[in-house]
Amino acid sequence: MKIFEIVFSPTGGTEKVSGYIADALEGEPVAVDLTDCGLGFRTVAMTKEDVAVIAVPSYGGRVPAVAVERLGMVRGNGARAVLVCAYGNRAYEDTLVELEDAAKGAGFRVIAAVSAIAEHSVVRQFAADRPDAQDAVQLAGFARKIQQKISEGDASEPAIPGNRPYKKAGGTGMVPKATKECTDCGACATACPVGAIDKDDPRRVDKKACISCMRCVAVCPHAARAVNPIMLSAATKMLSKACVDRKECELFI
Known part of the structure; x- marks a missing residue:
C-alpha cells in the first residue's frame, strides 16, 4: 500500500x-x-x-x-x-x-x-x-x-x-511586487505555481494570473518581494477581530 x-x-x-x-x-x-x-x-x-x-x-x-x-x-x-x-x-x-x-x-x-x-x-x-x-x-x-x-x-x-x-469566490487579491532588493535571481518565477512571474524579468507579474498565494514572498532568498503596505494594513485591520482567538x-x- x-x-x-x-x-x-x-x-x-x-x-x-x-x-x-x-x-x-x-x-x-x-x-x-x-x-x-x-x-x-x-x-x-x-x-x-x-x-x-x-x-x-x-x-x-x-x-x-x-x-x-x-x-x-x-x-x-x-x-x-x-x-x-x-x-x-x-x-x-x-x-x-x-x-x-x-x-x-x-x-x-x-x-x-x-x-x-x-x-x-x-x-x-x-x-x-x-x-x-x-x-x-x-x-x-x-x-x-x-x-x-x-x-x-x-x-x-x-x-x-x-x-x-459554495460561497462566491473572492476577486483579485494582493499581488506581491519586487522591491529594490531584487537581484533578478528568478527563484520566484521558478516557484510560482501558476507561472505569473516573467522568468526573463521577475519584476513583471501577470496580475490576472496571480492567485496571491505568497509563494514568491516565501521563497525569495533576499526578502525582495512584498505586497502593498497600505493594502496589508487594511487586511490586518479587517482580520484582527476574526483571528484574535485561537x-x-x-x-x-
Whole structure:
C-alpha cells in the first residue's frame, strides 16, 4: 500500500499539517506537489489499496481553483482519501466540501477529513508558528484513528460541514511586487505555481494570473518581494477581530 501526499502548499503551512497525518499512516510514501506547474498530473494514478492525504489551503473559504483543476487530472481509481484543509485562523467555510467534491470527482473514496490552522499566508502575525506542538499531538492522534479505520476496512464517509452551492469566490487579491532588493535571481518565477512571474524579468507579474498565494514572498532568498503596505494594513485591520482567538483543529471520521 502506498500513502500519496497530494498537496497544494505555496508557503509550507498546509504541507506541514498534512505531514503530521501522512507520516503516521502505514505505507510507502509518495509525494505529489500540486504547486508544481511542470508536473504531469495526468500520469499520477492510484489503486484501491492506496491512501491519499489530499491537502489544500483555504483561500477566502474556497479551494484554490488551480488546485481543483490539477486534482481533477489525478486518477484516484477508488483509493481512500483523507482530506486536509489549512486556514489562517479566520474560517474555512466551504473549503472542505468543495475539496470533497473534487476528490470524489477524481475517483477517490473519502474516509476522513480535518481542518487545521496554519500561519496566515498574507498577514503572517495571525496563527504565527502554527501548526504548533499542541496541533501536532492532536493531528498525530487523529492519524492513529484513521489508521485503525483503514486496518478495519472501514470505508464509511464522514459528515463534512459546508454549503452547496459554495460561497462566491473572492476577486483579485494582493499581488506581491519586487522591491529594490531584487537581484533578478528568478527563484520566484521558478516557484510560482501558476507561472505569473516573467522568468526573463521577475519584476513583471501577470496580475490576472496571480492567485496571491505568497509563494514568491516565501521563497525569495533576499526578502525582495512584498505586497502593498497600505493594502496589508487594511487586511490586518479587517482580520484582527476574526483571528484574535485561537481556533482548534476540527476532525471528521
